[in-house]
Amino acid sequence: MSTQEQTSPNGWRVFHGTGRPPVVAPPLPQAPPWRRFLGAPAQPAPPDEPEAAVRRLGPGEVTPQLGPEEIDTVNAALLLRRPLLITGPPGIGKSTLAYVISRELGLGRVLEWNIVSRSTLRDGLYVHDAMGRAQAIAAWQAGLRGAAPGGPAGSGPAAADSAGASVEEGASAGPDGVDPAVVPSDRQLPPVLGDFITLGPLGTALLPYDRPRVLLVDELDKSDIDLPNDLLHVLENGSYEVPELVRDAAATARVHTSDPAGQALVRDGRVECREFPVVVITSNGEREFPAAFRRRCLPLELRTPDREQLLALVEGHLGMRPEGTEALVDEFVGRIRSGGTHSLDQLLNAVQMTTAGGFQAAGAGRKLVEMLLRDLAKGR
Missing domain, CATH: 3.40.50.300 (P-loop containing nucleotide triphosphate hydrolases)
Incomplete structure (x- = not known):
């Protein structure tokens, strides 16, 4: 089926996964x-x-x-x-x-x-x-x-x-x-x-x-x-x-x-x-x-979305890609690959937290990031 057939008003494919609001429904x-x-x-x-x-x-x-x-x-x-x-x-x-x-x-x-x-x-x-x-x-x-x-x-x-x-x-x-x-x-x-x-x-x-x-x-x-x-x-x-x-x-x-x-x-x-x-x-x-x-x-x-999709998800929700996002996404992906149970909300919370004014990612701040990215299957 051609691209024109896929996207024509009479075609059966009306949803394309973009999530963009239409000019005309x-x-x-x-x-x-x-x-x-x-x-x-x-x-x-x-x-x-x-x-x-x-x-x-x-x-x-x-x-x-x-x-x-x-x-x-x-x-x-x-x-x-x-x-x-x-x-x-x-x-x-x-x-x-x-x-x-x-x-x-x-x-x-x-x-x-x-x-x-x-x-x-x-x-x-x-x-x-x-x-x-x-x-x-x-x-x-x-x-x-x-x-x-x-x-x-x-x-x-x-x-x-x-x-x-x-x-x-x-x-x-x-x-x-x-x-x-x-x-x-x-x-x-x-x-x-x-x-x-x-x-x-x-x-x-x-x-x-x-x-x-x-x-x-x-x-x-x-x-x-x-x-x-x-x-x-x-x-x-x-x-x-x-x-x-x-x-x-x-x-x-x-x-x-x-x-x-x-x-x-x-x-x-x-x-x-x-x-x-x-x-x-x-x-x-x-x-x-x-x-x-x-x-x-x-x-x-x-x-689970791949690395590039996760980075795009962060940008879509925050409107930007804050410094340190790549490192947090890599850590998030690593935790999932190791068998942990994690939610996309956890990644967004961690990125938002680390961009807060005055937040220090080292020391006590690192413990907070660990808590935000914890394995949900462990019950705590």
Whole structure:
């Protein structure tokens, strides 16, 4: 394939690993028929978050850490609308790739789902503040009773407690958990269910955007053993339901999203994407994933950058190459080759520290550098 075919707007290679923001966001190749979705209503374009990208990538040029094979794997994931499963040592820059893709393709703010051992699929999809909603309804009903004729007899804490109990028990409540007997038409409307539902990072990424969102699922290997299998249905179908909204009488609900001050309209309690998100899943290799999960992902293994790439990384983050950088990079590379576990953050911290005004690299200063470049596998 010629260079022109590789870089043309209709070519399948739209990502080149530069991390440079585009003048005009490039169109993505058309999805295969089995990965097309019909979510509605279309959501507004997501916000951008350049500050987060600068923290991850630095203010300068992105270090060219990906080779041709790795870049092709990313492009294949973009074309096939499949998640990327990125493995490699801790601190090598796996999660950074999500920000490189987002900035280079102009896809806006990256949604992050940081996995811990207690993470569940529902955590990634949505959260329902049932207690907050019950309290809001109780306070609303108490206010109505207090404003009615003879209100003092039906107001105050006792009324609030009684209203809260009726919401929880649902004895005489309507489909929204509200007692119809205390809802006069000329009074303030009851709390809306959507106000107490917030879509998680995965749930927000699956909203029907015209261009895909970038979702970072960080350190999935730290999850409970069931989470990868639980993800299969959502990743395959690009959709999910919010049972609380499905049961609600209202046909539509405006809910909160994982974006700052973000809101989205959900119809009939079901969310389906229009463009499958760019899903970047990272793993430190602490355990194997089920075959059914792995076959839905494209594997990408990142390796430690070489000396020249490390020097370029320092320049990209600091905007210069301070005196003594080469020596620190050589020491860092030597420690890795000797079998140690090290993070790129350690190198950046050491270079930054040694350029601080008045810092002396000899004596006590040398001990501090040793501490910054310590072997992380030794636990101290």
